[in-house]
């Protein structure tokens with residue numbers, strides 16, 4: 820009489836060489852798991868390290884400085900209209916730097932390259948859309964604190980032409996686009 824399948828399986832599993840192979844496999848599985856955990860802990864440390872963070876933010880800036888990326892993303896298509904750059908996990912530091920790059924590290928009002936600030940055109944500090952941000956020097960920024968309606972209109976008018984200048988900026992800021 821033939822043994823049924825489960826009887827055969829039981830018999831095979833109980834052979835000493837199979838038991839040993841099994842415990843080795845389990846041992847190996849645990850080692851792999853520990854190694855994997857060590858590896859992911861290491862990766863987390865690396866990813867959160869200042870070097871990688873810096874490189875990531877440089878890479879993001881590169882993307883944003885690329886006119887091809889910008890094409891089709893202006894106006895209503897611009898993701899920055901929908902929730903602003905903070906939806907991409909950008910910190911204010913990254914956003915501010917991106918705006919300065921966009922504006923050639925130049926005060927858009929008087930043209931100086933000294934003591935630059937990034938100004939919120941509508942005076943709402945939570946509105947970090949690139950269309951609401953402009954590079955100003957400390958004096959022009961201070962002046963914009965008075966006569967707010969005038970300056971808001973003035974800078975909104977000014978900002979409208981800026982995304983179209985990205986192609987020119989690519990030429991002027993080659994270090995941002997290499998690689």
Ligand SMILES: [Zn+2]
Pocket residue numbers: 926927928929930931955956957958959960
């Ligand atoms: Zn100025």
